[in-house]
Structure formats: C-alpha cells, structure tokens
Amino acid sequence: MKVEIWSDVMCPFCYIGKNNFEKALEKLPFKDEIEVKWKSFQLDPTLNPEETKKTFEYFKEKKGVPEAQAKQMVEQVSQMGNTAGISFNFDKAIITNTFSAHKLLHLAKKYKKDNEMEEALFIAHFIEGKNVGDLNTLVDIAASLGINTEEARKILTSEEFDDEVKQDFSEAKSHGISGVPFFILNGKYAVSGAQPVDFFANALQQTYEETVSPLKNISGDDNSCGTDGCSI
Structure with missing residues (x-):
C-alpha cells in the first residue's frame, strides 16, 4: 500500500503531520507493508534563493499582520508542536527558498532515505535554525545521512533533479493541492492537514482493508459460466 505525502520543509504543519502520521503507523500491525513516498511542494516559490x-519579519511582509499578531499565531502553532512532541524554535528559523532542499530530498530517494532526509531538513529548519537554502548546509545534511558529499554538491549546483521536483509540483496541481501537508492513501483517499494520530490510524486501517480484502460479490443469482460449465 502506497502513501504519497506532499510537503514543504518550512511548513510547521507538515512537521506536525509527519510526527502524527508516524505515530499512527506504529499502532498498525501492517506498518511494514506501507510504502511512504515524499513529494515536493513549495509554499512560496517567489522567495529569492x-x-x-x-519568521516574524516574513509573516509581517507576507500576511500583512503586525508583529504581535504574528507572534500569537506562531505561539498557537508551537503549542500544537508540543502536543506532537516537537519543540519549534521559531525565533531561530530562517525563511528562504526551499527548491534546493527539495532537490536534496530527491537525491535521498535514490538511496531510499527520503523519510530520513525529510526529518533532517525539518530539524535543521525548525529546531537548529539552519539555512536550508544554503549549499554548504545542505551538503552537511546529506553527509549526516551517509550520502556522498561530492554527489550532493554536484546535484545542488546543477539542474539535476530539477525536473523531478517540478514534476511533483505539477502532480500537486493536477490533484488540486493548494496547501500542505497533503496525503494520498493508495491513490484512493486524500487527507489534508496535520490530522490527529487516531484520524491517521483509522484512515490507514480503512484504506488497507479495502486494498487487501477479497472482492465481495453483491450480484445475487450467479447466471454465469465457468470451467465446470454453466449455472442455470
């Protein structure tokens, strides 16, 4: 069973959603049968790389809200983060263009480390206050996951993986995705937002049961022919 997740590294709800989703997975006996695919989405592609x-400067400029209101909004998100086990550090968080971070995510997919990369990028941005648009910072994050630094630097300074990132953007648009996190469960159900753990668990359970359960025949009389002849 496949779960596709569209996310952006500077989205706090994406980090909360990831934590809640993973806690839900741990509750399920079929967790090892679920393949998670991380997809790229940019909340603000207009940012200068x-x-x-x-954070507060960006909120003021982007949302047009005074600093006091921005701090109140951030405090609410911080409380949600605490509930999910995340200690956000918005005072240190650096807002920047995340396209390069998404390229690094696609490199990590090559080594089946995209989930670890997604977590590492969230930690770098929201906890450690690192610039996830900076070349050297991203190379160091790659190295921390055992990814060759020369390869990481090469893809980050070239157009390699640009098309893959843009393809994720295009898929998001085709699905009508305008906000993240956004989860598509086995191509059948969509879940948007940082939902609670139990919600994710129930949604995954339902999708799994419908995926692996045998077909139910609701047709009544069996007027058909088989290898043993026809039933009349």
Missing part, C-alpha cells in the same frame, strides 16, 4: 528572512 539568495535572501533570508526571520
């Missing part, structure tokens, strides 16, 4: 902003 050469520039950075602080």
Whole structure:
C-alpha cells in the first residue's frame, strides 16, 4: 500500500503531520507493508534563493499582520508542536527558498532515505535554525545521512533533479493541492492537514482493508459460466 505525502520543509504543519502520521503507523500491525513516498511542494516559490528572512519579519511582509499578531499565531502553532512532541524554535528559523532542499530530498530517494532526509531538513529548519537554502548546509545534511558529499554538491549546483521536483509540483496541481501537508492513501483517499494520530490510524486501517480484502460479490443469482460449465 502506497502513501504519497506532499510537503514543504518550512511548513510547521507538515512537521506536525509527519510526527502524527508516524505515530499512527506504529499502532498498525501492517506498518511494514506501507510504502511512504515524499513529494515536493513549495509554499512560496517567489522567495529569492539568495535572501533570508526571520519568521516574524516574513509573516509581517507576507500576511500583512503586525508583529504581535504574528507572534500569537506562531505561539498557537508551537503549542500544537508540543502536543506532537516537537519543540519549534521559531525565533531561530530562517525563511528562504526551499527548491534546493527539495532537490536534496530527491537525491535521498535514490538511496531510499527520503523519510530520513525529510526529518533532517525539518530539524535543521525548525529546531537548529539552519539555512536550508544554503549549499554548504545542505551538503552537511546529506553527509549526516551517509550520502556522498561530492554527489550532493554536484546535484545542488546543477539542474539535476530539477525536473523531478517540478514534476511533483505539477502532480500537486493536477490533484488540486493548494496547501500542505497533503496525503494520498493508495491513490484512493486524500487527507489534508496535520490530522490527529487516531484520524491517521483509522484512515490507514480503512484504506488497507479495502486494498487487501477479497472482492465481495453483491450480484445475487450467479447466471454465469465457468470451467465446470454453466449455472442455470
């Protein structure tokens, strides 16, 4: 069973959603049968890759809200994070263009380490206050997961994986995805937002049962022919 997750590294709800989703998986006896595929999404592709902003500065410019209101909004998200086991550090978080971070995610997929990469990028951005748009920072994150630094630097300074990232963006658009996190369960059900653990567990259970259960015949009279002849 496949679960596709669209996410952006600077989305706090994506980090909360990831934690809740993984806690839900741990509850399920079929967790090892679920294949998780991380997909790229950019909340603000207009950001200059050469520039950075602080969280409250960005909220003020992007949302047009005063700093006091921005801090209140961030505090609410921080409380949600605490409930999910995440200690957000918004005072240190650096807002920047995340396209390069998504390229690194696709490199990690090559080594089946995209889940570990997603976690590492969230930690770097939200906990450690690192610039996830910076070349050297991203190379160091790759190295921490055992990914060759020369290969990481090569893909980050070239157009390699650009098309793969853009393909994720295109798929999101085709699915009508305008916000993240967004989960598609086995191509059948969609779940948007950082839902609670039990919600994810129930949704996964339902999808799994419908995926692996044998077909139920609801047709009544069996007027058909088989290898043993026809039933009349």
